[in-house]
Amino acid sequence: MLNFSKYHGLGNDFILFDALKNRNKENEILSKPQFIKRICDRRFGVGADGLIIASPSEQGGDVKMRIFNSDGSEAEMCGNGIRCLCRFLTDNNHFDDGEEIRVETLAGLIISKPVNKLDVLVNMGRPTLISSKVPTLLPVGPLGLPQGQIEIDGEIFEVCSVGMGNPHLVIIVEDIKSIQLEKYGPILENHQLFPSKTNVHFVQLKSRVDLNLLVWERGSGPTLACGTGACAALVVCKMLGLCESQVEIKLPGGSLKVSWDGIDSSVFITGEAIGVFKASLIPNYINSIS
Numbered sequence: 416m417l418n419f420s421k422y423h424g425l426g427n428d429f430i431l432f433d434a435l436k437n438r439n440k441e442n443e444i445l446s447k448p449q450f451i452k453r454i455c456d457r458r459f460g461v462g463a464d465g466l467i468i469a470s471p472s473e474q475g476g477d478v479k480m481r482i483f484n485s486d487g488s489e490a491e492m493c494g495n496g497i498r499c500l501c502r503f504l505t506d507n508n509h510f511d512d513g514e515e516i517r518v519e520t521l522a523g524l525i526i527s528k529p530v531n532k533l534d535v536l537v538n539m540g541r542p543t544l545i546s547s548k549v550p551t552l553l554p555v556g557p558l559g560l561p562q563g564q565i566e567i568d569g570e571i572f573e574v575c576s577v578g579m580g581n582p583h584l585v586i587i588v589e590d591i592k593s594i595q596l597e598k599y600g601p602i603l604e605n606h607q608l609f610p611s612k613t614n615v616h617f618v619q620l621k622s623r624v625d626l627n628l629l630v631w632e633r634g635s636g637p638t639l640a641c642g643t644g645a646c647a648a649l650v651v652c653k654m655l656g657l658c659e660s661q662v663e664i665k666l667p668g669g670s671l672k673v674s675w676d677g678i679d680s681s682v683f684i685t686g687e688a689i690g691v692f693k694a695s696l697i698p699n700y701i702n703s704i705s
Contacts, residue, residue, distance in 0.1 A: 416695040416696065416697065416698065417432075417440075417444075417695060417696040417701060418432075418433070418693065418694075418695050419431060419432050419461070419693070419694060419695070419696065420433075420503055420506075420507075420690060420691075420692070420693045420694075421461065421463065421690070421691040421692050421693075421694070422499035422502060422503055422688060422689060422690050422691060423495075423499065423668075423688075423689055423691060424494075424495030424496070424498045424499050424640060424642065424668075424686060424687060424688045424689075425495060425639055425640035425666055425668035425669035425670075425671070425686060425687060426638075426639030426640055426667065426668025426669065427464050427495040427496075427638050427639055427640040427641065427642075427668060428462075428463045428464055428465075428691070429463050429464065429465050429466065429467050429482075429495075429496055429499050430454060430455065430461050430463045430465075430466045430467070431466075431467045431468075431469065431499065431500065431503045432445050432466070432467070432468050432469070433469050433503075433507065434468050434469060434470040435469055435470060435471060435478065435509065438470055438471060440468075444701065445466070445468050446468065446481065446483065446489075447487075448486075448487030448488075449487070449704055450704055451466050451483045451484075451485070451487045452485065452486060452487045453704045454466065454696070454704075455485035456485075461694075463485065464484075464485055464632070464635045464638050465482055465483055465484050465485055465490070465493065465496060465635060466482070466483045466485075467480060467481070467482050467483075467496055467499065467500055467503075468480070468481040468482075469500060469503070469504065472517075472519040473519065474519045474524065475517075475519075475524070476517040476518055476519035476524050477510070477516050477517045477518070478500075478504065478509070478516065478517075478518055478519065479518070479519040479520075480496070480497060480500050480518050480519065480520050482496045482520075484632070484633065484634025484635045485634065485635045485636075486634045486635065488633075488634045489521070490521075490581055490633070490634065491520065491521040491522040491580045491581045492520050492521065492522035492525065492579065492580035492581050492643055493581075493641075493642065493643060494537060494539060494579075494641065494642015494643045494644075494645065494646060494671075494684055495640050495641065495642040495686070495688070496642075497518055497520070497525055497527055497537055497642070498527065498535040498537055498642065498684075498686060498687075498688035499688045500518065500527075501516050501518070501527040501528070501529060501535045501537075501688065502529060502535055502688040502689070502690060503690065504516060505529055506690055512529050513528065513529055513530075514528065514529075515527070515528045516528065520580065521580070522540070522579075522580020522581065523540060523580065525537060525538065525539065525540065525580075526538045530685065533687045533688075533689065534685050534686060534687055534688075535685070535686070535687075535688045536683065536684070536685045537642070537683065537684050537685075538681050538683055539579060539580075539642070539643065539646050539681060539682045539683065539684060540579075540580065540681050540682070541678075541679070541680065541681055541682070542577050542578065542579055542646065542647070542650045542675075542682060543577065543578030543579070543580075544559060544560045544561065544577065544578075544650075544678075545578075546561045546576070548578055549561060549576050549577070549578040549582045549583075549609075550578075550582060550609070550610055550611055551576040551582060551584075551608055551609050551610075551613070552607070552608045552609075552610070553574070553575075553576050553608055556575075558654050558655065559654060559678075560575055560576070560577065560650070560651065560654050561575065561576040561577075562574065562575050562576075563608070565603065565606060565608070567599060567602055567603075572586050572599075572603075573586065573587070574586050575651045575654075575655075576609075576613070577646075577647040577650045577651055579643040579644075579646045579647050579650075579682070580643065581614065581633070581643055582609055582611055582612070582613040582614065582633070583613060583614045583615075583616060583643065583644055583647035584603055584606075584609070584613045584614065584615050584616065585616050585618060585647055585648055585651040586615075586616070586617050586618065587617075587618050587619075587620065587651075587652070587655075587657070588617050588618065588619055589619065590619060591617045591618070591619045591627055591628075591629040594617045594629055596617070596629060596631055596637055597637070599615070599631075600615050600631030600636065600637065601631075601636075603615045603631070604631060604633050612633045612634070613633055614630070614631070614632050614633045614641060614643070614644055614647075615630075615631040615632075615633075616628055616629065616630055616631075616641070616644045616647065616648055617629040618648045618651070618652065620652065620657055620658065621665075623657070623658045623659050623662075624658065624659050624661065624662050624663065625662065625663055625665070626648060626649070626652065626658065626662055626663070626664045626665070627664075627665050627666075628641075628644065628645060628648050628664050628665065628666050629666075629667070630644050630666060630667075632644075638668075639666060639667045639668030639669075640666040640667070640668040640669065640671070640686075641666070642671065642684050642686070645664045645666070645671045645673050645684060646673060646675070646682040646684060648664060648673075649662055649664065649673045649674075649675050649682065650675055650682065653675060653677075660674055660675055660676055660677075661673070661674040662674075669686070669687060670686070671684050671685065671686040672684065672685040672686065673685075
């Protein structure tokens, strides 16, 4: 039997495995693409946007997070995922509620902390605005962030790019309800301007402190929320002079509070992370996909 837990952050859902005491679990089956694809499938598996493995840190953190998209590819970071991991660790008594947790990720050390029974605060670190480090082939524009235009079927999109440990493409629109996400999402995700592919976000400004966000995640497709994407959206809008330093970002799955004081500062997000259930995979199921 292989035990797991299901958590979600604003509807962005994850399957979590505890490999803190048995590191071999991480190397046996959990990180295999065929296993990840099947268990994340909403008909042939548990169903999730991604899979998270908690294991001992190797870089001076309290815990290491490996996170995989539903297509089996490994991601550098995920804002909703790290909040879910933080809640998972406190729910399972690895850390005290309210205690800071230093999480090792492929994007560096990220600090998170539960602030109440629902919400988790995460210091997401400084945004990356150097094109080669995002990475993107978009040139840095006059305002200091990668910018340019992308044409799809005769429609021109004014785009900006930000790295939040993973690449993001941000497009400001007048009405996100008019966006054909299933059409534009995969084209932009795989655009040649992004050598490592990219997450895609359409932003509608309701006011200087109230933003709406539509998400297409790299390796997962449309999701109900994206924490790193919300951070990228605030960075772009603030650098363009369109919003304040502290905003509420509404996503299809709920709202995040996001703040950023400027170039030399970290981005902070606060939002829900909720456990759904605990269960076990039966051996025959594991054997059928291993």
